[in-house]
Amino acid sequence: MPVAGCNALYRNTVKSALQPRVRPATLRTLTTTGRNGYDRAPQGGSPFDLAVPSVPPPNPHAREIAILGGGLTGLATAYHLSREIPKAKITIYEKNARLGGWIDSETVKVDNGDVLFEWGPRTIRCAPGIMSSAMLEMVCDLDLTNDLVAISKEAAAARNRYLYYPDRLVKMPAPLKGASFSDFIESVRTVLTEPLFERFWNIFKEPWTPLRDENVKDEPLGDFISRRFGKEVANNIASAFFHGVYAGDIYQLSARTLATMMWHLESRNRDEKSSILLEVLADRLNRRGIARADLVRHRQRFAAALNSPDAYLRRVPNPEIFDRLSVYTFKHGLAQLTSALEQRLRQTKNITILESTAVEEVTFEKAQDRLRVGSKSSPAASVYDYVVSTLGPRSMQQFFLSNNPRNPAGTTDERVNAACQHSNKSVNVMVINLYYDNPDLLSIRGFGYLIPRSVPVEQNPERALGVLFGSETSGRFDSVNRRSSPPFYIQREWDKEKGQPVVRPQQEPYDGPDIVHQDTAPGTKLTVMMGGHWWNEWADSDLPTEKQAIEMAQTLLKRHLNIDERPTVAKARLNRNCIPQPPVGYAQDMATIHDALLSKYKGRLKVLGPWWQGAPGMNDCVRVARETAWAIRDHKDELTGLQNYMRESFVVTHLPTRQATIEYTE
Numbered sequence: 080m081p082v083a084g085c086n087a088l089y090r091n092t093v094k095s096a097l098q099p100r101v102r103p104a105t106l107r108t109l110t111t112t113g114r115n116g117y118d119r120a121p122q123g124g125s126p127f128d129l130a131v132p133s134v135p136p137p138n139p140h141a142r143e144i145a146i147l148g149g150g151l152t153g154l155a156t157a158y159h160l161s162r163e164i165p166k167a168k169i170t171i172y173e174k175n176a177r178l179g180g181w182i183d184s185e186t187v188k189v190d191n192g193d194v195l196f197e198w199g200p201r202t203i204r205c206a207p208g209i210m211s212s213a214m215l216e217m218v219c220d221l222d223l224t225n226d227l228v229a230i231s232k233e234a235a236a237a238r239n240r241y242l243y244y245p246d247r248l249v250k251m252p253a254p255l256k257g258a259s260f261s262d263f264i265e266s267v268r269t270v271l272t273e274p275l276f277e278r279f280w281n282i283f284k285e286p287w288t289p290l291r292d293e294n295v296k297d298e299p300l301g302d303f304i305s306r307r308f309g310k311e312v313a314n315n316i317a318s319a320f321f322h323g324v325y326a327g328d329i330y331q332l333s334a335r336t337l338a339t340m341m342w343h344l345e346s347r348n349r350d351e352k353s354s355i356l357l358e359v360l361a362d363r364l365n366r367r368g369i370a371r372a373d374l375v376r377h378r379q380r381f382a383a384a385l386n387s388p389d390a391y392l393r394r395v396p397n398p399e400i401f402d403r404l405s406v407y408t409f410k411h412g413l414a415q416l417t418s419a420l421e422q423r424l425r426q427t428k429n430i431t432i433l434e435s436t437a438v439e440e441v442t443f444e445k446a447q448d449r450l451r452v453g454s455k456s457s458p459a460a461s462v463y464d465y466v467v468s469t470l471g472p473r474s475m476q477q478f479f480l481s482n483n484p485r486n487p488a489g490t491t492d493e494r495v496n497a498a499c500q501h502s503n504k505s506v507n508v509m510v511i512n513l514y515y516d517n518p519d520l521l522s523i524r525g526f527g528y529l530i531p532r533s534v535p536v537e538q539n540p541e542r543a544l545g546v547l548f549g550s551e552t553s554g555r556f557d558s559v560n561r562r563s564s565p566p567f568y569i570q571r572e573w574d575k576e577k578g579q580p581v582v583r584p585q586q587e588p589y590d591g592p593d594i595v596h597q598d599t600a601p602g603t604k605l606t607v608m609m610g611g612h613w614w615n616e617w618a619d620s621d622l623p624t625e626k627q628a629i630e631m632a633q634t635l636l637k638r639h640l641n642i643d644e645r646p647t648v649a650k651a652r653l654n655r656n657c658i659p660q661p662p663v664g665y666a667q668d669m670a671t672i673h674d675a676l677l678s679k680y681k682g683r684l685k686v687l688g689p690w691w692q693g694a695p696g697m698n699d700c701v702r703v704a705r706e707t708a709w710a711i712r713d714h715k716d717e718l719t720g721l722q723n724y725m726r727e728s729f730v731v732t733h734l735p736t737r738q739a740t741i742e743y744t745e
C-alpha cells in the first residue's frame with residue numbers, strides 16, 4: 080500500500096508551487112467583475128458544461144407540475160417554479176393540515192411576556208457564497224429582512240462553542256480570524272491541557288498514513304476519520320459535531336457522502352502518495368481552489384439568471400451585511416419564513432395547495448406521456464407533466480412498486496427496491512424546551528454545547544446530544560444594530576438601453592426597531608436535544624414519554640451546569656424519523672435510484688431535500704429547490720436530482736490563470 084512521505088510533501092507543496100501553470104484549460108471559470116458581483120454581467124463563456132450558460136426559453140412541456148410535500152423544500156420549489164415558469168399550474172400535496180414540515184415555532188405566554196420555542200430547526204447558517212445565497216435571496220424577496228434576528232460573527236453565540244468532556248465544559252479554540260492575543264493563548268492552553276484534545280497532535284501524522292484501498296467505495300465516517308486523524312479526534316470531536324447536525328452515529332454514517340471533499344482529497348493524487356493535509360497545503364501554496372462541481376454549476380446558472388433580461392431578482396442580499404453574520408432567524412421564529420412563503424404562494428395565481436392530502440402513488444401514463452399522482456384523500460387522481468418529490472426513499476419505493484397494471488413503473492427490480500430500503504435510515508430526536516425566569520441562570524455565554532460519544536455513560540445516562548442556549552440566538556444579545564447597519568438588500572432593475580441590470584441607488588428606509596428579538600420575557604431559554612442514534616435499537620415502549628424527558632433534561636442540566644432552579648415552562652416533543660442518516664453505500668443507492676427514475680419516469684419525477692442530498696440544512700433545501708426549478712425550466716429531463724452521484728466531480732481553479740480543470744471520483 081502506498082504511503083505518503085516527505086518526498087510527496089516536497090513535490091506537492093514546494094516544487095510545483097514554483098512551476099509555471101501548465102494545466103490544460105478545460106474551461107474558463109466565472110469572473111464577476113462588479114464589486115459585489117451583482118451589478119455586472121459575467122464575462123466569457125466556453126463549450127464546457129461549467130461555463131456560464133445562456134438562459135433558454137421556458138420548457139413548453141412544463142404546463143402542470145405537482146410538488147409532493149409542503150415542508151420548506153416543497154414550498155421553496157413552488158416559489159422558484161412560479162417565478163421561473165409563471166404560466167405553469169403548480170399543485171402542492173401535503174399530508175398534514177399544516178404546512179412547514181419540521182419547521183414549527185411556538186409562542187408561549189409567561190408572566191413577564193412571551194417566549195418563542197422552536198420544535199425543529201432554530202437558526203440558519205449564513206454560509207459564504209453559493210451555499211446560502213438562494214436562501215438569502217428568498218428572505219429578501221419575501222420582505223423578511225426587517226424581522227431578521229441577525230447574530231454577528233463577533234457575538235458570543237458565534238465565538239463560544241463548547242464540548243462536554245469528560246465531566247466539564249470545554250470551550251473550543253476560537254476562530255483565529257478576529258481572535259485577540261488572550262483568546263489565542265487560551266486556545267493553545269486548552270489544546271495542550273484538556274483531555275478532550277488527547278492525541279490531537281496525531282493529525283499531523285496524517286501524511287504518513289496509508290491511503291485507502293482503491294477498491295473501497297465507501298466506509299463509515301468514524302472509521303475514515305480514525306484512520307486518517309486518529310480515533311480520539313473521531314470520538315471526541317467529530318462525533319460531537321455530527322451529534323449536533325445529524326443526531327447521528329459517525330460509525331454508521333457514510334464518509335463518502337458527509338466528508339465528500341476529504342474523501343476525494345485522500346485519493347486525488349494517488350500516484351504522488353499524497354494526503355488530505357498535504358493536498359490542502361499544496362492547493363494553498365499553488366493558489367488553487369477546489370470546489371464541488373455541482374456548486375460551481377449552480378453558481379454559473381445563477382449568474383446567467385441574474386443577468387438575463389428577465390432579471391427576476393429585483394432584490395439581492397447586501398454582502399456587506401450578510402458577510403458579517405454567523406447565523407440568523409426571525410422575530411417570530413423560523414416558521415415566519417414558511418408562513419411568508421405560504422402566504423406568497425396563496426397569493427400567486429396558478430398555485431393550488433392541497434392540505435391533508437397524502438400521496439400514495441405516482442405512475443407513468445404511457446398513453447398520455449404524463450405522470451399520475453394518486454391519493455386516497457383526493458379521489459380524483461390528477462396528471463402532470465412533472466412531479467417533484469421531497470418525500471423520502473420509503474415513499475419512492477412505494478411509487479416504484481405501485482401496482483397499477485397500466486403503469487410501466489409498476490414493476491421494479493430488486494436492486495432499486497434494496498436501494499430504497501437501504502437509504503431509508505433516520506433517527507428520532509426528543510426536543511425539550513425550557514424557560515427560566517432568571518435572566519442570569521448561566522455563568523457562561525455561547526451557542527451551547529455538544530456531547531461527544533466518548534463521554535462516560537455516567538456523565539450522560541440520558542443520552543443527550545447537546546444543549547442549546549436559546550436566549551443567545553434570540554436576538555437579545557449581540558444582534559446587529561439595524562439603524563447603524565448598511566441596508567440588508569440591494570435593489571436592482573433592468574436597464575433596457577444598456578441591456579443589463581443596474582443597482583437602483585435609493586433604498587427603502589428602514590423604520591423598524593434597533594434590535595429585533597424574539598422574546599419579550601427577560602429570562603433564560605434552554606433546549607436539550609436527546610436520543611438520535613442512541614435510541615436506534617430502542618422499541619417504542621422504551622422511549623421516554625415527554626414528561627419523563629423533561630425530568631431527564633433537568634437532571635442533566637443539574638449535573639452539567641449545576642442548575643437547581645425549576646423552569647417556569649418546560650415542554651417536550653418527540654420528533655420521529657426527523658433527520659435522514661445517509662448510511663455507508665448511500666451514493667451507490669442514489670445512483671441506482673437515479674437510473675430507475677430515468678428509465679421508469681423518463682426523468683420527469685424529480686427528487687430533492689435532505690433525504691436525497693445527504694445534507695440536512697435549510698440552506699441546502701432552498702438551493703436544490705432553485706436547482707430543480709431550473710432543471711424543469713431548462714427542459715433538462717436527464718437531471719433527476721441525483722445525477723451528481725453518478726460521477727462525483729470537483730472543479731480545480733488555478734488562480735493566476737483563472738483556468739480550471741475537472742476532477743472525478745470513481
Ligand SMILES: Cc1cc2nc3c(=O)[nH]c(=O)nc-3n(C[C@H](O)[C@H](O)[C@H](O)COP(=O)(O)OP(=O)(O)OC[C@H]3O[C@@H](n4cnc5c(N)ncnc54)[C@H](O)[C@@H]3O)c2cc1C
Pocket residue numbers: 147148149150151152153172173174175178179180181182198199200201202203204436437438439469470474508510654657658687688689695696697698700
Ligand atoms: C430537530 C431538528 C433540528 C434542526 N435544526 C436545524 C437547524 O438549526 N438549521 C438548519 O438549517 N436545519 C435544521 N434542521 C433541518 C431542517 O429542519 C430540514 O432540513 C428541513 O426542515 C427539511 O424540510 P423538507 O421540506 O425537506 O422536509 P420536511 O420538513 O420533512 O417536509 C416534508 C413534508 O412532506 C409531508 N409528507 C410526508 N409524506 C407525505 C405524503 N405521502 N404525501 C404528501 N405529503 C407528505 C410532511 O408532512 C412534511 O410536511 C433540523 C431538523 C430537525 C428535525
